[in-house]
Amino acid sequence: MTETTTQTTGLEAVTAMDEAAVRRNDRAYVFHSWSAQAKIDPLPIASAEGSYFTDYEGRRYLDFSSQLVNVNIGYQHPRLVTAIQEQAARLTTISPAFANDARSEAARMIVEVAPATMDKVFFTNGGADANENAVRMARLHTGRQKVLAAYRSYHGATAGAITLTGDPRRWGSEPAQPGVVHYWGPYLYRSAFHATTQEQECERALQHLRDTLMVEGAHTVAAIILETVVGTNGILVPPDGYLAGVREICDEHGIVMIADEVMSGFGRCGEWFAIDHWGVAPDLISFAKGVNSGYVPIGGVVISGDIAATFDDTSYPGGLTYSGHPLACASAVASMTIFKDEGILENARHLGSVIGPELEALAADHPSVGETRGLGVFWALELVKDRETREPLVPYNAAGAAAGPMNEFAAACKERGLWPFTHFNRTHVVPPCTTTEAEVREGLAVLDEALKVADSYSTGS
Known part of the structure; x- marks a missing residue:
């Protein structure tokens, strides 16, 4: 009788890993870009679909970053x-x-x-x-x-x-x-x-x-x-x-x-x-x-x-x-x-016609918003301490404690299930081009709440 040997791809061990194992291997073996290695703790991601990604605890995040502003077609598009x-x-x-x-x-x-x-x-x-x-x-x-x-x-x-x-x-x-x-x-x-x-x-x-x-x-x-x-x-x-x-x-x-x-x-x-x-x-x-x-x-x-x-x-x-x-x-x-x-360019233009006015409305309600600007699904809010002087919410290239207000703002977004793209004193609104209008409004509602954190640092009117 011939013995049958089943060969595997080796991916079984990968798909069987839990969050703790992913974190352990990451900390032990992965060298991350643009980072002080001992000061970071990357969030392990289990899956993603459409405009959302999900961690190992099952928490979904609406992605307003498109990762590095590149997941234009959304996650896991079947075609x-x-x-x-x-x-x-x-x-x-x-x-x-x-x-x-x-x-x-x-x-x-x-x-x-x-x-x-x-x-x-x-x-x-x-x-x-x-x-x-x-x-x-x-x-x-x-x-x-x-x-x-x-x-x-x-x-x-x-x-x-x-x-x-x-x-x-x-x-x-x-x-x-x-x-x-x-x-x-x-x-x-x-x-x-x-x-x-x-x-x-x-x-x-x-x-x-x-x-x-x-x-x-x-x-x-x-x-x-x-x-x-x-x-x-x-x-x-x-x-x-x-x-x-x-x-x-x-x-x-x-x-x-x-x-x-x-x-x-x-x-x-x-x-x-x-x-x-x-x-x-x-x-x-x-x-x-x-x-x-x-x-x-x-x-x-x-x-x-x-x-x-x-x-x-x-x-x-x-x-x-x-x-x-x-x-x-x-x-x-x-x-x-x-x-x-699927008319994705047209959807991006439509989303721009929604995002622009909605960001202007946020600016009217939040003294920490100095300016909004963008096109399509490529937008930014510039956050400031004082609208009159235009002093940034955090200094140029801020790090450590100096970056605290922006870090607190980002944390407030994540706590509410929104993953932001922040850089210096700005938060960018850059979801996938396939995002629906309802999803965009969901994310903007989270921004509305999170901006209250930035407002608490405002020294102007």
């Missing part, structure tokens, strides 16, 4: 999960040197929804290496080395991308790579230009950019990179005319315009790409997690015809083992198909 399973059964991996149907179709679909000047897609593993490669392309295309990047920006944590970044996450990696010059972008509420209207802010921010180019030497600058709508650093929506003005400046000096849409793209602002809201066509667009909601790691650069032509007869000196990975590309194809079939 997207099935597409990944079907692709895994058919072809799990293949070198970028080969043509692959999933990669080719994903590229075609992305180019189809990009501005008309865009012709090709170079796939990466995520947003940081997308920005790294965008800058490399710009430098090779122009033969120049300098890159202008904005303060109050985040472009990734690899060596080049963190150099581009204009917030404190860059500090620990300095001295940084040479050739990057930072400039101030528009932000009327805390204007670097002493502007009092959006029109003034736009005009003065563009003049500042021109002045920076003058003293740096525009002929030495390869690219200007910007987040179309600034993400983690405050959901800073540019004033009308600003992006068109940057485009004009780039054209005038032969500079490549790079739009970082890693966070703002694929429905987050109610469009395929946020830049469509202003009808401007950059030379390069970096994208990543939003294209497939992070179900499988993916990123990329959408490339204009002019820049792609630079490499028709000259090799592009860059590549990644997982560039255009079949599982990732199949998930991107499925995600974009779902976006079209």
Whole structure:
């Protein structure tokens, strides 16, 4: 008689783990990003569906963070999960040197929804290496080395991308790579230009950019990179005319315009790409997690015809083992198909028409709210101690006890079943693009209660 041996995948031990085991292994073996390891205690998550995730005690949280502002299609979308399973059964991996149907179709679909000047897609593993490669392309295309990047920006944590970044996450990696010059972008509420209207802010921010180019030497600058709508650093929506003005400046000096849409793209602002809201066509667009909601790691650069032509007869000196990975590309194809079939862009725009007025109503009731701003499902409330002076609720880059008021506010949200996205003195309202209006109102009602914590620190009227 032949003995039958049942082989397992090894996942049985994983699925059998309880919360205590997850915490124990995490503490013992996992090194977490952006964290002092001894001071954190990550919450173990057991499952997720739609706009909610659930811990091991069965408590559900309405996700107003979309994790890292990327779960645009919601958790465990059945069609997207099935597409990944079907692709895994058919072809799990293949070198970028080969043509692959999933990669080719994903590229075609992305180019189809990009501005008309865009012709090709170079796939990466995520947003940081997308920005790294965008800058490399710009430098090779122009033969120049300098890159202008904005303060109050985040472009990734690899060596080049963190150099581009204009917030404190860059500090620990300095001295940084040479050739990057930072400039101030528009932000009327805390204007670097002493502007009092959006029109003034736009005009003065563009003049500042021109002045920076003058003293740096525009002929030495390869690219200007910007987040179309600034993400983690405050959901800073540019004033009308600003992006068109940057485009004009780039054209005038032969500079490549790079739009970082890693966070703002694929429905987050109610469009395929946020830049469509202003009808401007950059030379390069970096994208990543939003294209497939992070179900499988993916990123990329959408490339204009002019820049792609630079490499028709000259090799592009860059590549990644997982560039255009079949599982990732199949998930991107499925995600974009779902976006079209289920009207997700339209839902994002509708949610924006709900969130905006409701946040204004919250601002009227809570003295801790200094300003609200956003588009689609990409919004922020700026929390202050005093509306008149605009003193932030917590200092810039606050940590420890100095961050207490924001930590208390976040805890109040979580106690009520809402998971917020907070950064410095802001809370962001960035649920999945598939969230229902009823779910949005549920979350806003929690914010209404939690803001009373922030109000208790208010010193103004």
